[in-house]
Each structure stands twice: as C-alpha cells, then as structure tokens.
Amino acid sequence: MSERVLITGTAGFIGYHLARLLLSENYVVRGYDGMSDYYDVALKRRRHAMLLQDPNFTATEGQLEDAELFNRVAEEFQPDVIVHLAAQAGVRYSLENPRAYIDSNVIGTFNVMEAARRLKVRHLMMASTSSVYGANEDMPFAETDKADTQLTIYAATKKANESMGHSYAHLWDLPTTMFRFFTVYGPWGRPDLALFKFVDRILDGRPIDIYNHGEMYRDFTYVEDLVRGIRLLMDAAPVRPVDGVVPEGDSLSPVAPFRVVNIGNSDKVRLMDFVEAIEQSLGQEAIRNYMDMQPGDVPATWANADLLHTLTGYRPQTDVRDGIERFVAWFREYYDK
Numbered sequence: 001m002s003e004r005v006l007i008t009g010t011a012g013f014i015g016y017h018l019a020r021l022l023l024s025e026n027y028v029v030r031g032y033d034g035m036s037d038y039y040d041v042a043l044k045r046r047r048h049a050m051l052l053q054d055p056n057f058t059a060t061e062g063q064l065e066d067a068e069l070f071n072r073v074a075e076e077f078q079p080d081v082i083v084h085l086a087a088q089a090g091v092r093y094s095l096e097n098p099r100a101y102i103d104s105n106v107i108g109t110f111n112v113m114e115a116a117r118r119l120k121v122r123h124l125m126m127a128s129t130s131s132v133y134g135a136n137e138d139m140p141f142a143e144t145d146k147a148d149t150q151l152t153i154y155a156a157t158k159k160a161n162e163s164m165g166h167s168y169a170h171l172w173d174l175p176t177t178m179f180r181f182f183t184v185y186g187p188w189g190r191p192d193l194a195l196f197k198f199v200d201r202i203l204d205g206r207p208i209d210i211y212n213h214g215e216m217y218r219d220f221t222y223v224e225d226l227v228r229g230i231r232l233l234m235d236a237a238p239v240r241p242v243d244g245v246v247p248e249g250d251s252l253s254p255v256a257p258f259r260v261v262n263i264g265n266s267d268k269v270r271l272m273d274f275v276e277a278i279e280q281s282l283g284q285e286a287i288r289n290y291m292d293m294q295p296g297d298v299p300a301t302w303a304n305a306d307l308l309h310t311l312t313g314y315r316p317q318t319d320v321r322d323g324i325e326r327f328v329a330w331f332r333e334y335y336d337k
C-alpha cells in the first residue's frame with residue numbers, strides 16, 4: 001500500500017516540489033499550510049491549486065501555532081511520515097520581525113513534534129538550514145562540525161529545532177532526520193530570494209542590490225535535486241545505535257535515532273558569477289548597486305554532501321547555469337515577461 005505523507009508548507013516553494021515528486025510516485029499526500037503573507041499569497045495559492053489537481057493530494061489551511069487543528073488533521077490522516085517544511089524563512093527578515101520566527105519555528109515545530117510523537121510516525125523529517133553553521137569558517141561545512149555560532153534569530157530557531165528534535169527522538173524513540181538546506185533555488189521559487197529579485201529587476205531595468213560588493217559565495221542547490229534527496233532520505237530513517245557506536249562521518253546521535261543531513265550542491269559559487277549567469281540567461285545586463293555586508297548575512301556557504309551520498313547513493317548536481325535557465329523559463333511564462 002502507498003505510504004501516507006503529511007507535509008507542512010505545501011503551498012511553499014520546497015513543499016510544493018516535494019509534494020509533486022511524491023504524488024508522481026503514487027504516495028498519498030496531505031498538505032498543511034498557513035498561507036502567511038510574508039510574500040505574495042497568490043503564488044502560494046497557485047502552487048496549491050496545481051497540487052490539488054491530483055486526487056491523492058488534499059490540503060488544510062492552518063497555522064502551525066494552532067495545535068488543536070494540526071492534531072486533528074494529523075490524527076484524521078494517520079501519516080506514516082511527517083515532513084515539516086513550513087517555517088518563517090528568510091535570513092534578513094529575521095532582523096525586522098524576530099517574533100514571527102519564534103512563533104512559527106519554535107512553537108510551530110513543537111506542535112508538529114507532539115503530533116508525530118502521539119501518532120508514532122515511522123519517520124519525522126524536518127527542515128533546518130545551512131545558516132546554523134553561522135560564523136564557521138572551515139569549509140565545506142560537515143554535519144559533524146561544531147555549529148554553535150548562529151548569527152541571526154532565524155538560524156538560532158533552526159538550531160533550537162535540531163535540539164528539540166533530538167530530545168524527542170531520544171525520549172519517544174521517534175526516528176528523526178533534520179535537513180540542512182543550502183540556498184535552494186528554481187522554478188516556483190520565493191520572491192524574497194536573490195534569484196527571483198534579480199531576474200525581476202533586471203527585466204524591469206531596475207538596479208539590483210549586490211551585498212558585500214559581490215564578495216559572497218553560496219552553494220546554490222536546485223530544488224528538484226533537493227526534493228530528490230528528501231525523497232531518498234525518507235527510506236533511511238535513523239536507528240538508535242547499539243552501544244553508542246556511530247560510523248565515521250555520520251552525524252547520527254550516539255544515544256537517539258536522530259541525525260542531521262546537509263542537502264547541498266557541494267559547489268561554492270561566487271555571487272558575481274551567479275549574477276553574470278543570470279544576465280546571460282536573460283540576454284540583458286544588470287544595473288548593479290553595490291552595497292556593504294548586510295547584518296546577519298554569512299559571507300559563504302559550501303556543503304559537504306558526503307553523508308547524503310553515503311545514506312542514499314545520491315548527490316545533487318545541477319549546474320547553476322542550467323538551474324538559472326529553468327528558473328528564467330518558468331518566470332517568463334508565469335509572469336508573462
């Protein structure tokens with residue numbers, strides 16, 4: 001029988017793509033999304049409308065903070081797996097509205113964990129971020145590196161989620177995987193992300209802001225690669241190790257069925273090369289507005305994705321130029337530009 005997967009954040013960028021992938025493999029998917037107005041709600045509604053064309057997809061609109069509603073949905077659906085992707089995302093917005101991160105990411109995630117515990121799901125999977133590596137300078141970032149220097153409340157709430165997840169995995173024998181995502185981009189992407197903003201503004205002839213004068217590096221990860229990684233990790237639920245023995249390079253907890261896994265492209269791309277690839281794809285030059293480093297921003301990210309490969313045999317590998325082409329094609333069609 002097909003597995004049943006409850007995904008939070010199905011109207012969001014990553015949740016939409018994951019639901020699509022799972023539906024294509026005949027999973028039964030239940031979505032839960034708060035439709036928050038952090039960005040254009042019409043885009044969220046369009047994503048949900050696309051998913052709802054599949055009879056194996058149903059969805060509920062609700063806040064993560066609404067424990068009663070979330071429990072009711074989860075109990076009624078009886079998921080085998082919960083994938084928790086809904087969150088207050090965005091690095092720089094967390095300086096403007098820190099409380100939104102506490103509400104969604106701390107309280108909301110707690111509610112999801114409680115439901116997972118009560119329903120004894122086979123695997124709880126939750127999103128964390130490369131931002132938890134904070135001020136770390138040793139690259140590429142590995143899951144076994146110490147990660148104690150978060151630079152924003154956003155990153156801090158995600159690190160808190162990792163700790164919360166560990167405690168529930170330990171106490172309730174709840175197999176839990178936390179993903180650390182690296183700057184995900186692609187079609188149906190978020191309007192607050194650099195790629196969306198850059199394409200939109202270049203096409204309108206408006207200047208783009210280039211933080212830290214372009215001396216920035218990101219491990220840009222193509223969304224379809226990312227959800228493929230999640231899909232494969234679904235079948236690699238962690239098991240509490242016997243006598244605390246953990247294989248070399250594995251982030252598995254010595255005491256709980258819990259691990260964190262990077263999902264990144266393992267390619268450190270210079271922001272200016274990213275901008276040039278966008279210009280090439282659009283056939284149009286950007287007007288550049290060079291700016292200083294933004295508070296809370298990290299200068300570079302770069303994933304060691306060996307653990308993902310060891311667990312699944314898979315590595316994300318879309319070249320950023322190809323991913324940008326696919327985003328631009330979607331953007332032009334969707335916005336008729």
Ligand SMILES: Nc1nc2c(ncn2[C@@H]2O[C@H](COP(=O)(O)OP(=O)(O)O[C@H]3O[C@H](CO)[C@@H](O)[C@H](O)[C@@H]3O)[C@@H](O)[C@H]2O)c(=O)[nH]1
Binds near residue numbers: 090192195209297301
């Ligand atoms: N958003 C944005 N980014 C800009 C801009 N100008 C330059 N950038 C730079 O472009 C790069 C990519 O920025 P984003 O696409 O916003 O991604 P991010 O800061 O890496 O954060 C994303 O990835 C994280 C995981 O690694 C996520 O946790 C986070 O929510 C977000 O999706 C960063 O170096 C950022 O400083 C701008 O006007 N807007």
